[in-house]
Amino acid sequence: MPHANASLTERGRLRLARCVVDDKWPLRRAADRFQVSPTTAKRWADRYRTDGAAGMTDRSSRPHHSPNRTPHPIERRVLHLRRSKRLGPVRIGWRLSLPASTCHAILRRARAARLSHLDRATAEPIRRYEHDRPGDLIHIDIKKLGNIPDGGGWRTQGRAAGSHNKQRTTPKRKNSHPVIGYAYLHTALDDHSRLAYTEILADEAKETAAGFWRRAHAWFAGHGITITRVLTDNGSCYKSRLWHQTNAELGVTVKKTRPYRPQTNGKAERFHRTLTDEWAYAKANTSENARRKALPRFPHTYNHHRHHTAIGGPPADRVPNLSGQNI
Known part of the structure; x- marks a missing residue:
């Protein structure tokens, strides 16, 4: 043209x-x-x-010869630092005494993936996927949180109190200190809409996981979502016979992530990061009860009112005829 x-x-x-x-x-x-x-x-x-x-037709204006182009050995060094160290053009240029613009041009010419598109652990390009309809795949994951002692943890009492609470949480000898314990966030998240259901429970035993899944399944059904598959990691509660029997009764196909590949369940992992940032650690609570009382408010805000950058709006916008959407 x-x-x-x-x-x-x-x-x-x-x-x-x-x-x-x-x-x-x-x-x-x-x-x-x-x-x-x-x-x-x-x-x-x-x-x-x-x-x-x-x-x-118009022809390319690119010159036939570029005598001032960066030599190939230097280009190979730039690309090697990108692959091995996962550095950006500024830091690569500092190491090789090159302008950052030159390094950026080399990376663009080689079609190197952006650092934000690479997996942190393996440096492989992240493969993103999204199912077409709500209910096609539900991600389930568990997040472990330390309970807040009465009076507050280290965020309110300082590092010394936090160190003392850590010893109480994991005692070296039996009955040496009162055990504060942990809370377990069980989350079910729809792959297409990112609609999320979460509960804070006492453990991650197979009975607890199965009971949570039955309640989550009923919650999604109440929102008009028919679930066909569920994806979990390889935790013991999800490999149990009870878990498979529960899904057989619900008519749901069980899927597992590849070992040592938590990225496959990344949507649930990312939701837990958002949950901890905007609920668990959003304010310095002085007790576990105070933190737990604030939990029910967050899933509603997340599902109906919070803008999700990956989908361009709140998750409820992707679920047809969802009741209570504007509450």
Whole structure:
């Protein structure tokens, strides 16, 4: 397609060239007729003689030779640092004494993936996927949180109190200190809509996980979502016979992530990060009860009102006919 400032379209160039070559018009007369310079008229006439009508298209303006281009050995060093150290153009340029713009041009020319698109552990490009309909796949994951002692943890009492609470949480000897314990966030999240259901429970035993899944399944069904598959990691509660029997009764297909590949369940992992940032650690609570009282408010805000950057709005917008959407 001709550029925005071109005087002639491809059809106009062909008409001009045919007037000069086929009809034997003088160059100046053809240039005056099509309101271009004689030099331009000669260029299109010469291309028509050589390539015919196919020569009327724009050609690349890239030079045939680039004598000032960065040498290939230096380009290989730039790409090696990107792969091995996962550095950006500024830090690569500092190491190699090159301008950051040069390093950026090399990375773009090699079509190197952005650092944000690479897995932190393996440096492999992240493969993103999304199922087409709500309920096609539900992600389930468990997040372990230390309970807050009465009076507050280290965020309110300082590091010394936090160290003392850590010893109480994991005592070295039996019955040496009162055990504060942990809370377990069980979450079920829809792959397509990111609609989430979460509960804070006492453990991650197979009976607890199965009971949570039955309640979550009923919650999604109440929102008009029919679940066909569920994805979990390889935790013991999800490998139990009870878990498979529960899903067989519910008519749900069980899927597992690959070992040592938590990225497959990344949507649930990311939800837990958001949950801890915006609920668990959003304020310095002085007791576990105070933190737990604030939990029911967050899932509603997340599902109905919080803008989700990956989907361009709240998760409820992706679920048709969802009741309570504007509450």
